[in-house]
Amino acid sequence: MVFQQELNFTTSGRSTTNITHQVQDLVVQSGISTGICHVFVQHTSASVMLCENADPDVRIDMETYMQHIVPDGDPMFLHQDEGPDDMSAHIRTVLTNPDLTMPVTRGQCALGIWQGLYLWEHRTHRHQRRVIVTVQGE
Amino acid sequence: MVFQQELNFTTSGRSTTNITHQVQDLVVQSGISTGICHVFVQHTSASVMLCENADPDVRIDMETYMQHIVPDGDPMFLHQDEGPDDMSAHIRTVLTNPDLTMPVTRGQCALGIWQGLYLWEHRTHRHQRRVIVTVQGE
C-alpha cells in the first residue's frame, strides 16, 4: 500500500519548525500500520532533522553550531547570487539532508520519546517550502 | 511484504559497534528477496553509519575527526544538562543521521565489499539503544 501527500509550510526565515504532528496525522490518514514514512523537502536550502524535542536550547545550539561551521558570506564561496546566506544554505542542506525515513509501527511513526521532526529553514528570509510525505507498508 | 523487528544494544560509551550481521540476519528472516532495508535509531545521541570495515584505524579516525569538528563542552553551547558530551552528541547525530536505507538483493543487504554497518554511540557513558529494522519488498 502506498499513500502520498504534499505539505506546505511558510517559514519565518532561518529557524526550525516542528512538523511531527502534521506528518503523524498523514500516517494515521494513510491507514498503514507497519512500514516506513519518507519525508522529502523539494528544495536545496531547507532540510529535515530529527532533534531532541524537550529543551529549545538544543535547536538554538544547532543553529549556533551551523553558523560556526558554515559561515554566511564566506569569501571562499563563488556563488553569492542571492546574498551571504545563499551558498551557506546549500551546504547546510547537504550536511543535514532534505530526506528522512522513519519506521511506521502500529499506525504511527515509531519515534523515540525525545525525537521531534523539524523542518529546518536555512535561508534568512521567509520561504514557501513543499514537503512530500510518502507512507508505504501494510 | 513488510517485516519489522526491534534490536537492542548496550553500548560501552562513545564507540562504534558493528551491527551488520544482526541486520543481515533479520533480512534473511524476513524472507524478502528484493527491496530495501531501513535501519532507524530511536535516539537523538546515537547514529548509524556505513563505514570501511577492514582497517579499525578508519573508525578511530572518524572519532578523532568528530571530536575535532564538534568539541565536547564547547562554551558556545547553552544545552549542557547532562554534561559536556550532551550537546555534542546531538550535533554528531544530526551530522551522521539516525536513519539509513540499504538495498536488498537476493535476500541480503547489498553492501559493497568494504561497507560495514555500525551503530555509533556519541555519549561518553554506556547506553541502551533501540534500533528498528524494517524490510520491504518481494
Add this chain to the structure above:
Amino acid sequence: MVFQQELNFTTSGRSTTNITHQVQDLVVQSGISTGICHVFVQHTSASVMLCENADPDVRIDMETYMQHIVPDGDPMFLHQDEGPDDMSAHIRTVLTNPDLTMPVTRGQCALGIWQGLYLWEHRTHRHQRRVIVTVQGE
C-alpha cells in the same frame, strides 16, 4: 511492486556527476507511478547528493568547502594507506551519505525544480562506482 537495477559509472576523480537522467529513466522503466526511489552507492569513498543544478559554481563551492572542513592528509589521521585522500574520502562519505531516497510521483522522481542528483567522487583518482537503484510503489 519492486524494481531494482545497477548503474555503473567511471568517475574522473574528485568531482560530481549529474546522474538525474539515468535514475529518472529507471523510474520510468519500472512502471511505478507512486512510491519511492532509493539510490545507493556501494562504496565508502563516494556519495550521492541533491544539489542546486543551475549554477555550476555551487558544486565548485561544495568541493571547496569539503576540502576546507576535511583536509586531505591531515596528520591527525592514522589511516593513510592509499594516500592523503584516503581517510578524507571516508569522512566526506559519512558526512554526505551513500544513500538517498526520493519520492516517486506520476512515474518520476518528484524533485524540486533546482534539485539535481549527483554522484560525488571523493577520491582524487578515477574509480568505477556501482550504484543500486530500487523503486518501490504502485
